[in-house]
Amino acid sequence: MSDTDRITEDEAVTGAGALRDAEGHISAAFTDAIREAIDAAAADQLKQLMADVAHEADVADLIEALDPEHRPIFIQLLGADFDFTALTELDENVRVQILEELPTETVVEGMRDLDSDDAVYILEDLDAEDRAEILDRLPVLDRAALLRSLDLPEESAGRRMQTDFIAVPAYWSVGQVIDYFRDAKDLPETFYEVFVIDPFYKLLGTLALDKLLRSKRQTRIEQILDSEVRRVAATEDQEEAARLFERYNLVSAPVVDENGRLVGVLTIDDIVDVIQEEAEEDIRALGGVGDEELSDRVPAIIRSRFPWLFFNMFTAFVAASVIGLFDGTIERMVALAVLMPIVASMGGNAGTQAMTVTVRALAAREISRRQAPRVLWREACVGLLNGGMLALMIGTVAGMWFSDLQLGAVIGVALIINMVVAGCFGVLIPLTLDRFKLDPAVASPVFLTTVTDVVGFFAFLGLAAWWFGIGF
């Protein structure tokens, strides 16, 4: 990569080496050099070290690699050289810690130069008091735009939008638009399209920059604008907006208020974050963790994980009481106790497979209730066939282990039953939760484990009690 090359060339000057090591992590030598400069309060030295670390993502990774107490000092020493955009790339905990420790004056200064979406992103994590204090000191115009965004629901498209955009009237010519670009001083930093509006700010269409560049100067905007615009309502959920971007491969999209007036623009870089967050949420939910981050401390982690364990405790007791029903049977045939976890765990794994596929299909909107019977039937077949093959192997091994082929047959049949049930419930549970507007990724695993444990233990122990004629 070019920037690594460049930093390596500077090595002789700074002595700190490259920002990143071969694996892409921030290098220890570089952070050591930064740390020294901070300890010596040597602002010039720090600025020289940072001169080549231009991108906010690199600055953010570096901040995270520093000790917490060094982070605010780092920002203050850099002064005007520090771009507050880097804060948006930080872990939430780190960001909040820094904002709490920095003097309000420094924060207000830094926020002045931010794009509105970045400013909202930073402000929404602060408590009401700090937020009000910062907003109070910002210029009136900025403040109004920020307040409008902050008034929208959390996780709405309006929270992620940039309120700085370019809008031109339809009667302008291509030449007028280009001249406007050449003369205007306060254009957004980057943009990919121009919006076309009527006098009441109602969106008439968009114009991609490449189309603008291909048209003759005298062409009227109304002749070339694209009126089939996929627009996003400011109050719409950010997930919905992300789905629109994905489906139609958008790079940016206009955001409109309830009257169809243009209020902002969503760009793909914000949407990429949303897409990642959504996938991340599903993985975490299926794994039974809340929205914890790697920088979280022990109490936060416990808050994120305890509820899931607590619910699973009930599941575990339900399963145990099923076993309790058969304590007499187990007492007389202890091999059952040895083998029973096999039936439950294989069912659990098979159910998790069906559930994973269903949860993802729901998230991607690939499955509708109409297809449920077909999917269910397929899962039953898969359960029967996979169960059959495994039953043969497990039954043989179990039968030989305890020199009891009938026991092998019993575990085999129980396994097939549990795997068919597991496959079907792996589909039914997420579909049902989705129907009742509950998040299938969060709640499915607990319900599924309950089913596969109960059915597994009941089928195996019940079948054995009946077959061998051992009462409970």
Place this chain on the structure above:
Amino acid sequence: MSDTDRITEDEAVTGAGALRDAEGHISAAFTDAIREAIDAAAADQLKQLMADVAHEADVADLIEALDPEHRPIFIQLLGADFDFTALTELDENVRVQILEELPTETVVEGMRDLDSDDAVYILEDLDAEDRAEILDRLPVLDRAALLRSLDLPEESAGRRMQTDFIAVPAYWSVGQVIDYFRDAKDLPETFYEVFVIDPFYKLLGTLALDKLLRSKRQTRIEQILDSEVRRVAATEDQEEAARLFERYNLVSAPVVDENGRLVGVLTIDDIVDVIQEEAEEDIRALGGVGDEELSDRVPAIIRSRFPWLFFNMFTAFVAASVIGLFDGTIERMVALAVLMPIVASMGGNAGTQAMTVTVRALAAREISRRQAPRVLWREACVGLLNGGMLALMIGTVAGMWFSDLQLGAVIGVALIINMVVAGCFGVLIPLTLDRFKLDPAVASPVFLTTVTDVVGFFAFLGLAAWWFGIGF
């Protein structure tokens, strides 16, 4: 959304209603109308129905909603009205099925108008023979570009790149570039930046369109180009490229060959797909499913799921043999058999939580080996505290259930041991796998279950055997 509105207005004309229902699924009424047109081989009627379904993503969703045998006929009836780009939005199975059934002539015709990245995407799924047949009939220039991409490793950046791009010499002026845009006939469909090259096609820098538009006509390109370009090597893994896009919020990036010559451009829409695939892969791996799709048939599903179940079978037998060690103990105290799954399953859940967080942190490159001791210590604390709280509850209930407070104490201690071990191994297993360049998402769950089952059963039954003085 505007297009839904538009289609609704047309309802009176077509009688088919909107393409999508309120939930965003393809509407049954619309597919019925399409099906009727196909059955009647009424090309005009079909074209009229499809006149408003312009976007390839909508066309693809519609194709997936049709019966398999209707899909190729649908494409043939639409003829030149069908944009082959829609094929890239289909599920792999559906795409392959359609391509196998369509006459080669139709496929070649359709491929002619495709962007190179879309053509590669379609060709790479075909078997060598079909691929060669299609390539043979394409124009020479297109064929050469496609062959170059197809020669690169699968899942490399070069496979996803578009070979159609705009490159200009550094000595041109802004005015010359704009005039070139206005006159050139075969520009790429959309583009966000212009590349600046030397006479040997070596990349000198890029120029965003907005920057071009803001500059005076007489400005030389070399004065305004951005030379700090993050370029991607054609052979680089697509995941690495995606990480670059994410980190630096890129919209497009130049792809260069081993000599630094510009060979193509990667755009964010392709990268969004890669990002999604990566997250998807981790979810599937953790859930124990291969790369199956919702349209897969039973044999494909079994191939995707059986290996995981097979490995878990060994895990289950290992756990069972641990229980087998204590069969004498269980025979004399059957309550142990009833309670033992609680210890194993709570440990399994706690371990899964730690593992999920670690696997994601590894995927996001948020964790390095240097931090391992700190993370491990934190997981041990979490295990101790969560384990302690649950031990208190579970121990009390178990003690009352079997009127044996000592049994409650034994299960409590065993639970704490298992949860601390589970937390630590939830971190250690993925880190170790990653160190040996194995995919932590694929292999971690099996190893983790083995550990939590073995430790859970061993700690509980062993402790009970020792405490109550019951030999094995």
